[in-house]
Each structure stands twice: as C-alpha cells, then as structure tokens.
Amino acid sequence: MNQMKELDIRELLMACVYRAWLIVLCAVVGAFAAFLYTDNFVTPMYRAEVSFYVNNSSSDSGPNHSISSSDLATSQRLVLTYVNIIKSETVLDQVVMKSGLDVTVPQLRSSMTAASIDETELFKVYVTHADAQTAADWANAIADYAPMELEMVMVGSKASVLDRAKIPGAPYTPNTSRNITAGALVGLLLAVAVIIIRTLMDVRIKCEEDLSCVPDVAILGSIPDFTAPAAEPYSFRRNDAETGRR
Amino acid sequence: MGMFGNLFKSKKEIKEASYMNQRRNILGNGSNFQVQEAYKALRTNIRFSSSGNKFCVTSGLASEGKSITVLNIAISFAEAGQKVLLIDADLRRPSQARLLIENGAPGLSNVLAGLCDDETAIRKEQMNNLDVMFSGEIPPNPSELLSSPAMEDMLKRLESKYDYIFIDTPPVNIVTDACVVGRLMDGVLFVVRQNQTDRESVKHGVAQLNMAGVKILGFVFNGADVKNNRKYKRYKYYKSKIYGYQSYRHGVDERGRGSVDKK
Numbered sequence: 227m228n229q230m231k232e233l234d235i236r237e238l239l240m241a242c243v244y245r246a247w248l249i250v251l252c253a254v255v256g257a258f259a260a261f262l263y264t265d266n267f268v269t270p271m272y273r274a275e276v277s278f279y280v281n282n283s284s285s286d287s288g289p290n291h292s293i294s295s296s297d298l299a300t301s302q303r304l305v306l307t308y309v310n311i312i313k314s315e316t317v318l319d320q321v322v323m324k325s326g327l328d329v330t331v332p333q334l335r336s337s338m339t340a341a342s343i344d345e346t347e348l349f350k351v352y353v354t355h356a357d358a359q360t361a362a363d364w365a366n367a368i369a370d371y372a373p374m375e376l377e378m379v380m381v382g383s384k385a386s387v388l389d390r391a392k393i394p395g396a397p398y399t400p401n402t403s404r405n406i407t408a409g410a411l412v413g414l415l416l417a418v419a420v421i422i423i424r425t426l427m428d429v430r431i432k433c434e435e436d437l438s439c440v441p442d443v444a445i446l447g448s449i450p451d452f453t454a455p456a457a458e459p460y461s462f463r464r465n466d467a468e469t470g471r472r
Numbered sequence: 473m474g475m476f477g478n479l480f481k482s483k484k485e486i487k488e489a490s491y492m493n494q495r496r497n498i499l500g501n502g503s504n505f506q507v508q509e510a511y512k513a514l515r516t517n518i519r520f521s522s523s524g525n526k527f528c529v530t531s532g533l534a535s536e537g538k539s540i541t542v543l544n545i546a547i548s549f550a551e552a553g554q555k556v557l558l559i560d561a562d563l564r565r566p567s568q569a570r571l572l573i574e575n576g577a578p579g580l581s582n583v584l585a586g587l588c589d590d591e592t593a594i595r596k597e598q599m600n601n602l603d604v605m606f607s608g609e610i611p612p613n614p615s616e617l618l619s620s621p622a623m624e625d626m627l628k629r630l631e632s633k634y635d636y637i638f639i640d641t642p643p644v645n646i647v648t649d650a651c652v653v654g655r656l657m658d659g660v661l662f663v664v665r666q667n668q669t670d671r672e673s674v675k676h677g678v679a680q681l682n683m684a685g686v687k688i689l690g691f692v693f694n695g696a697d698v699k700n701n702r703k704y705k706r707y708k709y710y711k712s713k714i715y716g717y718q719s720y721r722h723g724v725d726e727r728g729r730g731s732v733d734k735k
Contacts, residue, residue, distance in 0.1 A: 429672065430670045431664055431665075431666060431670065431671060432667060433666070434693055437674065437691055437693065439671045439675060440674055443688055443690055444521070444689075445690060445691045445693055446518060446690035446691060447514025447693065449510045449514070449544075449692065449693065449694050450506050450510055450695075
C-alpha cells in the first residue's frame with residue numbers, strides 16, 4: 227500500500243459494534259477456556275505464614291530501658307538482613323535437621339518467601355505447598371527453629387515469633403475468578419484487534435467517497451441494491467435487502 | 473435451506489439459479505421505485521456528459537453487475553423513447569442471452585467473421601424500442617475479431633439506424649477487449665460494486681483504459697446501500713431522506729405511506 231488508509235475512529239467503532247456478537251463470543255470462549263485450564267491444569271497451592279518480631283537484644287539492658295527511635299531504626303535494618311539470611315543454607319539446614327521434616331533444603335527454600343512488613347520491625351515468612359497441612363508444618367518448623375539460627379548468625383539480635391502458621395483453609399492460587407476475568411478480557415481484546423486489523427486492511431470500495439481514489443472520474447450513477455419481488459415461481463436465494471432480514 | 477442447497481445441485485443448476493436471481497434485477501414494472509429512479513438519473517447524466525451515442529460498459533473484474541447494468545441502461549433509454557441497440561461484445565462469457573433467455577447465436581461473432589449480415593444477428597424489438605445483438609457463438613479469437621476493421625465497419629453501419637448503442641464488454645482487468653472496443657466508443661462506463669470491488673482494481677482498470685486512449689465517462693456505483701445498513705461505513709440516518717423521496721411517487725402520501733410499495 228503506498229498510502230496509509232485514513233484512520234477513522236468512528237468507522238472502526240462501527241465495525242466493532244456491528245460485530246459485537248463476535249466480541250462477546252470470544253470473551254465467553256476466553257473465559258471458559260481460562261476456567262477449564264484453571265480447574266484442570268493448575269494445582270491449587272496453599273500458603274501458610276508465620277510472622278516474626280525483630281529487635282537487637284542489646285536493648286534488653288534493663289527494665290527501665292525504653293526503646294529509642296534509633297533502636298527501631300536498627301531493628302528495621304535487621305529485618306532486611308534477616309529476610310535474606312533466613313533462606314541461607316546454614317539456617318535452613320538446621321531447620322530441616324532439627325524439625326525432622328521430610329524435605330530437602332532446596333525444596334524448602336523454593337517454597338518459601340520472606341518479606342518485611344512495610345517499615346516495621348516485623349517480617350513474615352510464607353510457605354506455599356500443594357498440601358495445606360504440609361505448608362503449615364513447614365512454616366511452623368521455620369518458626370520453631372529459625373530464630374535460634376538467626377541469632378547465632380547475627381549475634382546480638384533477637385527474633386521472636388509473633389504468629390505461628392495456621393493450616394490454610396482456602397488455596398492461595400490459583401485465583402479462579404481473576405483468571406476467568408483475564409480470559410474474558412484476552413478474548414475480547416483479541417476479537418477487537420482482529421476486527422480492527424481486518425477493517426483497516428479492507429480496501430474494497432465501501433462508499434462513493436472511496437471512488438475518489440481515482441480523481442477526475444465522475445460518478446455517473448448510484449444504483450441501490452434492491453431486488454424486485456420474485457416474479458418467477460422459483461426463488462433460490464432472496465437478495466432482497468428489504469425483506470431478507472439479516 | 474439457503475446455501476446448503478448448493479451441495480446437492482449440479483454446477484449447471486447452480487449457475488442457472490444464479491442467473492435466475494440476476495434476472496430479478498432486470499428493470500421492469502416490478503422494479504423498486506428507487507432503482508428505477510436511479511437508472512433514470514444515470515440516463516440523464518450519460519446524456520449530459522456526452523454528445524455521442526455509442527457507449528460501452530465494463531468493470532474491473534467479473535461478477536460486479538456489469539451485464540445487468542448495461543442491460544438496464546439500455547432498457548432505461550428505450551423506455552424514454554430512444555431507439556436502442558444493445559450488443560453483447562463479451563465473446564468469452566456472454567451473459568445477455570442467458571439473462572434474456574434467448575439463443576445467443578447468431579450474433580456479433582458471426583457478423584465479425586463475415587458469416588452473417590447485421591439483420592440476421594439483430595433481434596428486433598426484444599423489448600419496446602430495444603434491439604439486441606447477442607454474442608453469437610464463442611469464437612477462438614475474440615480480441616482479434618473485436619479489433620478487426622469488421623467491428624468498426626459494423627458500428628458505422630449501425631450508428632445511423634439507432635439513437636443509442638450500448639455494448640457489454642468483458643472486465644478490463646482480465647482481458648483487453650474493453651480497451652479495444654472502447655476506442656471506437658464515445659465513452660466507457662466503469663461499473664463498480666459496493667463491498668466487492670477493491671481500490672486497486674479500480675485504479676488499475678482506469679489506468680488501462682487511459683493508456684488505451686479510451687474516454688472514460690464515469691463510474692456506475694452498483695449495489696449502493698440506501699437504508700442505514702450497518703455494513704455501510706458512514707452510519708448515516710437515511711430514513712428522512714426516504715420519506716422525502718417517496719412523497720414524489722404516484723399514489724403515495726407525503727409521509728411515504730401508500731399501497732403502491734408492495735407489489
């Protein structure tokens with residue numbers, strides 16, 4: 227094409243409105259496909275969480291000691307460090323050994339995430355597993371044995387368990403309704419994209435203005451697309467724009 | 473049953489059925505009012521855009537309504553009291569005989585080959601004021617026949633006997649016959665079909681005709697949607713136009729209501 231076809235937003239919009247049924251159909255198909263996939267191919271994972279409170283133990287210097295803001299600041303930095311250390315070989319090795327759980331260190335590491343909670347001295351550890359009980363067990367193993375190791379690595383700090391893990395009731399992933407929505411959206415966008423591309427690429431003559439692509443040649447006549455009511459006894463296919471409701 | 477009926481019919485039957493479909497588009501008393509008016513407007517424009525009386529009609533590709541259009545133009549002129557000759561010069565896929573349910577031979581090819589004279593080839597008074605010369609037998613050398621001196625001579629002979637001569641020619645983007653015949657004409661009408669013809673086809677066809685030195689009278693836009701058909705890109709509201717239009721019809725009140733509509 228030597229010339230870019232003029233982009234008429236209204237034309238594209240009308241093309242989509244005219245084919246609204248297709249867009250809706252694709253959205254429904256997309257949603258359905260997403261549902262089928264989510265239901266049948268994705269293993270639901272459960273997530274158990276434990277939370278810890280961190281402070282530097284040097285602040286426990288006596289009943290009259292109040293926590294200063296610099297203490298808090300230090301603790302917050304400790305959290306960031308803990309979040310990294312807790313996944314180390316040293317710590318997890320001890321956790322696995324002392325808890326007696328049937329799991330390897332890499333397995334445990336890959337199933338856990340540690341994150342600080344905003345800018346506080348708290349952090350959480352999440353364990354994700356296909357089995358709810360296992361997730362809780364592993365999380366609690368970490369709760370039981372990790373703080374000791376943390377304190378041995380970072381001498382002079384203390385991590386206390388705030389919340390132990392409960393057995394998660396509902397799966398954390400997949401989020402079925404979110405997937406269905408996403409599926410519907412993808413279907414919709416695909417349909418719209420296809421319609422738009424096809425409309426832009428359509429170089430047929432659609433109206434008299436299109437014929438001005440050849441200048442200097444006049445339009446002598448415009449014959450509407452009507453057909454006379456059938457005079458013949460045999461009517462094969464009605465072309466009538468009036469009665470052939472499409 | 474619609475389209476699925478096609479599966480059970482022979483190719484011949486399908487072709488015949490499509491012709492039957494097209495015959496319903498032939499201008500006549502049963503035709504839609506707007507179609508009749510459209511052809512009348514076309515007729516006026518043709519008369520005013522040229523002082524000549526010999527015109528041929530072509531299109532870019534096949535199936536764009538060219539044959540019906542040229543037939544209807546001829547009928548329209550005939551209805552206006554002009555003595556008209558319609559010649560089917562599409563010697564490869566002649567349609568006029570099929571449309572009018574006549575035997576296509578003898579016809580143009582016979583005359584050009586010197587095998588018969590004009591009088592034999594012309595069917596007089598096919599309709600009121602309208603004579604038709606069909607294509608004749610399909611020859612092996614259509615382009616040569618059309619570009620031979622015999623064609624020019626025949627036209628000279630017939631020119632004086634008729635007020636108007638209209639010639640149906642093959643699509644210009646497929647074969648060169650339209651250019652060959654066009655050179656002998658006072659003008660060429662280029663038929664274009666809505667939602668079917670594409671711009672490149674139009675540009676190419678016009679370029680071909682220009683290169684051959686043929687005078688292009690103008691486009692005939694076929695299959696134009698009048699009502700607000702959603703396929704039409706400009707979402708215009710035509711209803712008010714139709715009301716005004718209809719009020720000029722005989723037997724219809726100014727709101728466009730009347731009994732003459734349904735036939």
